[in-house]
Amino acid sequence: MKFGHFDDVNREYVIETPRTPYPWINYLGNTQFFSLISNTAGGYAFYTDARLRRLTRYRYNDVPLDNNGRYFFIKDGDAVWNPGWKPMRVELDSYECRHGFGYTKFSSSKNGLKADTLYMVPNGENAEIQRITLTNTSKAKKDVSLVSYVEWCLYNALDDTTNFQRNFSTGEVEIEGGAIYHKTEYRERRNHFSFYSVNAKPDGFDTDRETFLGLHNNYDSPDTVMAGKSQNSVADGWSPIASHRVNVSLAAGESKTFIFVLGYIEMEEAKKWAGENGCAPASKDLLQTNAKMRVINKEKAIALQKRFETPAQVEAAFEELKKFWDGLLSNFTLKTGDEKLDRMAVWNQYQCIVTYNFARSASYFESGIGRGIGFRDTSQDMLGVVHQIPTRARERLFDVASTQFEDGSAYHQFQPLTKRGNADVGSHFNDDPLWLVLGVGGYVRETGDVDFLKVDVPFDNSKTNKASLFEHLKRSFHYTVTHIGPHGLPLIGRADWNDCLNLNCFSTDPNDSFQTSTNKDGKNAESVMIAQMFVYVAPEYAAMCRKLGHEDEAKWAEAEAKKMADQICKTGWDGEWYIRAYDDFGKKIGSNECEDGKIFIESQGFGSMAQVGADKGFPIKALDSVKKHLDTKYGIVILDPPYKDYHIELGEVSSYPPGYKENAGIFCHNNPWVIIGEVKSGRPAQAWEYYKKIAPAYLEDISEIHRLEPYVYAQMVAGKAARRHGEAKNSWLTGTAAWNFVALSQWISGIRAEYDGLRVEPRLPAHVKNATITRMYRGCKYVIAVENKKPDGNIALTVTSGGVKVDGTLVAAGAKGATVELKAIVG
Ligand code: BGC
Ligand code: NOJ
Numbered sequence: 171m172k173f174g175h176f177d178d179v180n181r182e183y184v185i186e187t188p189r190t191p192y193p194w195i196n197y198l199g200n201t202q203f204f205s206l207i208s209n210t211a212g213g214y215a216f217y218t219d220a221r222l223r224r225l226t227r228y229r230y231n232d233v234p235l236d237n238n239g240r241y242f243f244i245k246d247g248d249a250v251w252n253p254g255w256k257p258m259r260v261e262l263d264s265y266e267c268r269h270g271f272g273y274t275k276f277s278s279s280k281n282g283l284k285a286d287t288l289y290m291v292p293n294g295e296n297a298e299i300q301r302i303t304l305t306n307t308s309k310a311k312k313d314v315s316l317v318s319y320v321e322w323c324l325y326n327a328l329d330d331t332t333n334f335q336r337n338f339s340t341g342e343v344e345i346e347g348g349a350i351y352h353k354t355e356y357r358e359r360r361n362h363f364s365f366y367s368v369n370a371k372p373d374g375f376d377t378d379r380e381t382f383l384g385l386h387n388n389y390d391s392p393d394t395v396m397a398g399k400s401q402n403s404v405a406d407g408w409s410p411i412a413s414h415r416v417n418v419s420l421a422a423g424e425s426k427t428f429i430f431v432l433g434y435i436e437m438e439e440a441k442k443w444a445g446e447n448g449c450a451p452a453s454k455d456l457l458q459t460n461a462k463m464r465v466i467n468k469e470k471a472i473a474l475q476k477r478f479e480t481p482a483q484v485e486a487a488f489e490e491l492k493k494f495w496d497g498l499l500s501n502f503t504l505k506t507g508d509e510k511l512d513r514m515a516v517w518n519q520y521q522c523i524v525t526y527n528f529a530r531s532a533s534y535f536e537s538g539i540g541r542g543i544g545f546r547d548t549s550q551d552m553l554g555v556v557h558q559i560p561t562r563a564r565e566r567l568f569d570v571a572s573t574q575f576e577d578g579s580a581y582h583q584f585q586p587l588t589k590r591g592n593a594d595v596g597s598h599f600n601d602d603p604l605w606l607v608l609g610v611g612g613y614v615r616e617t618g619d620v621d622f623l624k625v626d627v628p629f630d631n632s633k634t635n636k637a638s639l640f641e642h643l644k645r646s647f648h649y650t651v652t653h654i655g656p657h658g659l660p661l662i663g664r665a666d667w668n669d670c671l672n673l674n675c676f677s678t679d680p681n682d683s684f685q686t687s688t689n690k691d692g693k694n695a696e697s698v699m700i701a702q703m704f705v706y707v708a709p710e711y712a713a714m715c716r717k718l719g720h721e722d723e724a725k726w727a728e729a730e731a732k733k734m735a736d737q738i739c740k741t742g743w744d745g746e747w748y749i750r751a752y753d754d755f756g757k758k759i760g761s762n763e764c765e766d767g768k769i770f771i772e773s774q775g776f777g778s779m780a781q782v783g784a785d786k787g788f789p790i791k792a793l794d795s796v797k798k799h800l801d802t803k804y805g806i807v808i809l810d811p812p813y814k815d816y817h818i819e820l821g822e823v824s825s826y827p828p829g830y831k832e833n834a835g836i837f838c839h840n841n842p843w844v845i846i847g848e849v850k851s852g853r854p855a856q857a858w859e860y861y862k863k864i865a866p867a868y869l870e871d872i873s874e875i876h877r878l879e880p881y882v883y884a885q886m887v888a889g890k891a892a893r894r895h896g897e898a899k900n901s902w903l904t905g906t907a908a909w910n911f912v913a914l915s916q917w918i919s920g921i922r923a924e925y926d927g928l929r930v931e932p933r934l935p936a937h938v939k940n941a942t943i944t945r946m947y948r949g950c951k952y953v954i955a956v957e958n959k960k961p962d963g964n965i966a967l968t969v970t971s972g973g974v975k976v977d978g979t980l981v982a983a984g985a986k987g988a989t990v991e992l993k994a995i996v997g
Contacts, residue, residue, distance in 0.1 A: 960997025
């Protein structure tokens with residue numbers, strides 16, 4: 171069942187009912203100011219850090235679903251309704267929500283009144299702009315009132331939801347002109363405040379939640395809205411809100427537009443207060459919590475309000491936002507005639523950028539107060555965005571590398587605002603270092619910016635202890651070699667990619683965190699996956715060594731990779747597939763000898779991507795085993811059979827019920843490793859079968875089963891052992907975005923940035939006979955016409971115009987600004 175449709179021309183997903191199987195959300199903002207917005211206008215805004223600078227409140231895991239957002243209430247006679255349906259949930263005559271790239275629009279109507287709303291965060295502005303147009307489509311004059319509503323968060327989101335003994339006494343506001351200012355704690359350490367303004371003289375306002383709602387009411391019947399009268403309340407502690415009332419009179423056929431701005435401002439210390447140090451005085455009509463207090467200097471806030479005073483200004487910013495996205499998306503385009511596939515090429519790139527912006531902080535499954543930015547996660551995320559935003563990827567890679575320790579290990583996470591490693595979680599996830607090599611390699615291949623490797627990067631954020639980025643990569647790579655266990659394989663530490671394979675945890679205490687408790691010395695448990703990653707990453711590392719003239723190091727790395735591959739063939743191969751790990755007792759995990767967890771996807775994916783034991787036919791055998799044991803109609807499960815009991819020697823993986831999460835759920839993150847492995851093993855048809863099983867655009871028709879947004883990937887889909895097989899959880903912020911884009915753009919479309927040129931090896935599905943792929947690479951535009959006769963056949967690549975050298979399937983980098991046309995005949 172579908173709940174909407176794709177509008178491919180406008181690049182929007184159009185949701186046709188507010189009753190989606192779960193809130194279907196979108197993200198606004200690109201650099202510092204961010205908002206989440208659902209298809210019922212739920213969600214919240216924050217500045218840079220969803221935990222430390224939360225601007226508006228959201229109630230996670232509340233009933234009914236999706237509580238709190240930026241709401242408009244419309245009172246038209248006795249009819250009171252919301253353009254986004256919530257919170258009142260009054261039946262609308264029409265409803266439509268369009269999630270576009272960086273904006274969301276609602277169009278709804280009731281009783282001859284139409285409301286068109288646009289929400290966006292313009293690039294470079296610390297504000298969410300809301301434009302609402304009311305149109306009287308009836309034959310008679312209407313007098314209606316429009317009431318806005320947001321609830322302020324007291325900035326630290328964790329404290330805000332826990333520390334009520336303090337917080338109920340601290341809330342302070344000011345009201346001046348059309349703007350309501352949230353100034354809690356501004357008078358001491360904070361140099362920031364927020365505001366919510368309207369470009370009209372309000373006919374009333376409220377800033378105290380209790381007065382606005384009525385003490386015992388829900389959001390579906392606020393006293394002031396129902397009564398048609400605001401109380402002009404001035405908040406004093408408790409829960410400050412911002413609500414404007416605008417009375418609107420509309421002749422038949424008439425429209426009126428209002429612009430609301432939810433803004434965030436930081437002030438330098440000397441300029442904090444009105445009337446001091448040369449700052450303009452406060453106006454006479456100002457109201458504030460306590461009349462004796464100093465008043466905010468609003469110069470910057472007013473300037474921001476003035477930039478969005480007229481519909482023309484908003485329209486111009488909206489056009490600019492669309493152009494910005496046109497630009498980003500023009501770096502890779504795919505036209506195959508399969509509309510679902512072409513959509514994926516667009517939406518997958520959007521999800522990659524959102525994942526870059528938000529890391530794992532704020533979604534409808536991540537509260538924004540828990541996790542910082544992951545070392546491993548971020549390094550992988552870069553693979554999905556580097557062709558679109560290379561400069562920002564470089565900055566992020568620098569930040570990631572700055573949290574590495576001298577010995578090559580790293581903090582597992584860091585906080586975005588401080589950029590410092592998170593000591594609570596600490597280190598010793600032994601895969602972490604290798605992901606950095608992969609992320610930096612992806613950047614250098616894309617840009618050719620070898621100089622980045624020479625830049626000094628701190629260890630553990632130190633001001634003095636630094637080394638070149640290349641030295642960081644060297645320590646990453648060597649870390650694996652110097653941490654080898656009894657079977658000649660890398661020690662796993664707290665976990666590798668699979669956070670839940672906690673082989674040194676040995677916890678019997680339900681109060682322990684699986685991932686940070688370590689009760690073993692870590693000298694025994696080993697990871698086959700890290701071994702395979704090492705083999706996979708070695709050519710990347712060796713290539714970077716050579717770019718800097720370190721031939722000996724390159725040769726050494728290659729020799730080590732060969733040794734590691736041989737070792738995997740000896741102690742990491744089970745006969746039909748690659749083993750996953752060895753536990754602390756030296757027992758195999760992911761082997762036919764095991765009762766449960768006989769086979770895991772990770773080692774089949776990385777083993778086949780790295781082509782470990784190819785001369786013995788191991789990759790193909792392993793992939794055949796994936797098909798036989800792990801494939802389901804909704805994707806490939808992470809392991810089989812699921813663990814039925816808790817195993818102290820395995821940790822969190824065995825704590826999940828069968829079929830969920832790491833215990834045999836379908837991890838959409840590592841399905842693409844198998845897809846890539848299949849392409850590398852010469853079987854693009856099988857790769858395609860797997861691709862389409864988890865690609866959201868192909869799941870649109872089963873939205874009632876899948877439940878989450880059909881335009882973005884979710885991290886996990888319940889596996890075959892679960893009763894709710896096929897149901898997704900944790901959409902948006904997941905490494906799934908980057909890896910599926912790698913699979914689609916680099917292996918199915920076959921366009922790969924290499925150190926010395928662009929590789930063109932399309933392995934498109936058989937039903938695509940002709941395709942056009944465009945790709946910007948180092949400033950040159952490549953237009954590739956693909957004729958797909960036999961997807962696994964030979965590839966003949968020729969230049970049709972633009973005159974660059976082609977060597978087999980490798981095209982040299984063309985001149986900046988030039989266009990090169992190529993023809994690829996497959997089969
Ligand atoms: C989840 C993992 C996740 C980790 C993050 C675990 O409980 O199962 O998927 O990566 O927590 O901390
Ligand atoms: C989610 C984490 O963010 C990621 O780092 C991890 O690899 C997967 N879960 C699998 O456990």
